Amino acid sequence: VFEDAVWAEVYAACCCDAREAPSVESARAFRDALLAQNSDRKPLRLSLRGLRIGPTTVSCLGLQLKDRLYTWLDLTENMLGDHSALSLRSLIRALPNLRHLHVAGNLITAEGAQELAEELETNSTLEVFALGGVADAGQHGRVFRPNAIGAEGLRPLVAALARNPRPALISLNLCQTSLGPEAGRHLATFLQHDRTLQNLDISCNPLLSEGVCALLAQCSRLRILDIADTGCRGELVHPQLASLLQRTSSLTRLSLAHNPIEIRPLRRITRGVVACKSLVSLSLEGTSMGTEGITILVDALLAAPVQSLTELNVSNNSLSQLEAATALSHFIAKYTTLQILRLGQNALGDAGVLELAEALRPQNCPECSLQFLDLSRCRVGMAGAGHLMSCLAESDTLRVLRLGDNFLDDSLDMTLIDQLTSVHELQLAGNRLSHASLQHVAQITARNRHRTRDEEPSTLRSEVHRLLFQEAKLGKAREQVDRDEAEVARCQSATEAAQQQLQNLRQEERESQRQLSNRIEMEEIELSDRREMLENFKQRLTNASDGYAQRQQELRERLKGRERALTDLQVRADEAEFHFDRRRTEHPEEVENIKGRTVAAVEEAAHLKEQANNMRQQLKNYKEKTLIDFKP
Numbered sequence: 001v002f003e004d005a006v007w008a009e010v011y012a013a014c015c016c017d018a019r020e021a022p023s024v025e026s027a028r029a030f031r032d033a034l035l036a037q038n039s040d041r042k043p044l045r046l047s048l049r050g051l052r053i054g055p056t057t058v059s060c061l062g063l064q065l066k067d068r069l070y071t072w073l074d075l076t077e078n079m080l081g082d083h084s085a086l087s088l089r090s091l092i093r094a095l096p097n098l099r100h101l102h103v104a105g106n107l108i109t110a111e112g113a114q115e116l117a118e119e120l121e122t123n124s125t126l127e128v129f130a131l132g133g134v135a136d137a138g139q140h141g142r143v144f145r146p147n148a149i150g151a152e153g154l155r156p157l158v159a160a161l162a163r164n165p166r167p168a169l170i171s172l173n174l175c176q177t178s179l180g181p182e183a184g185r186h187l188a189t190f191l192q193h194d195r196t197l198q199n200l201d202i203s204c205n206p207l208l209s210e211g212v213c214a215l216l217a218q219c220s221r222l223r224i225l226d227i228a229d230t231g232c233r234g235e236l237v238h239p240q241l242a243s244l245l246q247r248t249s250s251l252t253r254l255s256l257a258h259n260p261i262e263i264r265p266l267r268r269i270t271r272g273v274v275a276c277k278s279l280v281s282l283s284l285e286g287t288s289m290g291t292e293g294i295t296i297l298v299d300a301l302l303a304a305p306v307q308s309l310t311e312l313n314v315s316n317n318s319l320s321q322l323e324a325a326t327a328l329s330h331f332i333a334k335y336t337t338l339q340i341l342r343l344g345q346n347a348l349g350d351a352g353v354l355e356l357a358e359a360l361r362p363q364n365c366p367e368c369s370l371q372f373l374d375l376s377r378c379r380v381g382m383a384g385a386g387h388l389m390s391c392l393a394e395s396d397t398l399r400v401l402r403l404g405d406n407f408l409d410d411s412l413d414m415t416l417i418d419q420l421t422s423v424h425e426l427q428l429a430g431n432r433l434s435h436a437s438l439q440h441v442a443q444i445t446a447r448n449r450h451r452t453r454d455e456e457p458s459t460l461r462s463e464v465h466r467l468l469f470q471e472a473k474l475g476k477a478r479e480q481v482d483r484d485e486a487e488v489a490r491c492q493s494a495t496e497a498a499q500q501q502l503q504n505l506r507q508e509e510r511e512s513q514r515q516l517s518n519r520i521e522m523e524e525i526e527l528s529d530r531r532e533m534l535e536n537f538k539q540r541l542t543n544a545s546d547g548y549a550q551r552q553q554e555l556r557e558r559l560k561g562r563e564r565a566l567t568d569l570q571v572r573a574d575e576a577e578f579h580f581d582r583r584r585t586e587h588p589e590e591v592e593n594i595k596g597r598t599v600a601a602v603e604e605a606a607h608l609k610e611q612a613n614n615m616r617q618q619l620k621n622y623k624e625k626t627l628i629d630f631k632p
Helices: 005-018 024-037 055-064 082-094 110-120 150-163 181-193 208-216 234-247 263-275 290-302 322-334 349-360 382-392 414-418 435-626
Strands: 045-047 072-074 100-102 128-130 171-173 199-201 224-226 253-255 281-283 311-313 340-342 372-374 400-402 425-427
Touching (some): 005 024, 055 082, 208 234, 234 263, 263 290, 290 322, 349 382
Parallel strands (some): 045 072, 072 100, 100 128, 128 171, 171 199, 253 281, 311 340, 340 372, 372 400, 400 425
């Protein structure tokens, strides 16, 4: 079944991932799907979309395709999941020239994103990384199995990209990856310092106005920005969006689709669009602008000093009134740079298409350069389509016309289609047209393509020679631009380094001032305490001085009293000394007198004792004599 044994191994690994037994029928189906997605004209591209590839198959691809020169790898809508993250890292390393990697619709969550972040931190070749979004999906990039990494998974991704010393990533697709308002702040922080990323798609995520406002402030260096269907409202984001459009000089494509924009915010956004000279593509699909909104937009764009838009999408905006069609016809006729105009899902009807058709007639508007016109689902009937094609028969600029899902049937005059000699694609699917009519239309468009291919070579040769000369000049100019950009980059690096040093110096100065203020405050507090202590000390010293003076006065009075007492004592001592001296002289005489009196007293006492004894004896004798008892 397989000419290359590599794909036989890959098919076997797919069967292992899908848990089904290999068979000849499934092998042929796998081979046919592989051949349908990969063309020999693009040998460096490998598309493996929707083949039920899982971890085992990714590991097998890493082994079988090692060192091959593929630059494009598409693994969209498979069964990778978080378990394939390590194998996917090995596959990226196995392809040294890989520039584009698409892994949308694989149920990768924050855990898998953290694993892939480690690879992005060191990778220096990957330029396009698509975690979400499918180009041919039915509803603006929505997939059936989205990678819900959320803000938790986005944080390590952008942190790894910021740490990469040699980043090469210029396009990041995060469509429908469950990013909330916090993710907008993470992306803003990353874009503030990043100088490489140019294309950012965050459509179909619930960022809301909060996340979008945080992001828009740092998007001035982007070339492509898609914030479609993010839940933001014009009345909340229009200041940041208008500011971005006025200051950016690199933004070329902007999508605001499926976000409601009111009339007042639309006026300011339109002024920003007019001021942005680099913008070439603007999508306002499904923004509920209505007839008044399209009139405001057209008037502002036609009044712009420089016309730069080449593509405008205002599909699904309820443009059903004739005034809207009139405004659009004026825009087509007078806006000379417009090449692609999408008006699908607006009920313009035959009356509106008649207005548009007149603007496409070369006699009326010779400067019209429109090449692509989408009028799908616009309720166009036979009258409107017939008049449109009769006008286009005279135009040689329009290449693509889409009239799908309208009110056309087999009564449509095929001769009108035959007259469309410049239309290369006419899409009429979804109408009540027979298969034969559709086949005839396909033949006419094929004839036109072949005629253009045959008639234009000679013209193109001269144009090629002219362009080759211009290319040589352009190459020199680009070299000069590269040198200038390198010089600007060096100057920017030096400026950023100086700004960083200035910021550090200011921070150090603020820290020094803060410390000095703290020290001054502490010293002021200490000085206040010391002043208070000094006042207390002075008060105590005053009190002590007063007490000392009072005590001194008291002591003086006491001293005077003691001196008086001492004087009295001295007088009394003198008197006592005088008395003592006198007594010392008089005392011996008195002693002698006392001794004499004592002897006399002793003698007198002896005499009296003797008398007493005599009297006792006499009394005793009387007692005995008289027998009288003298006892009481």
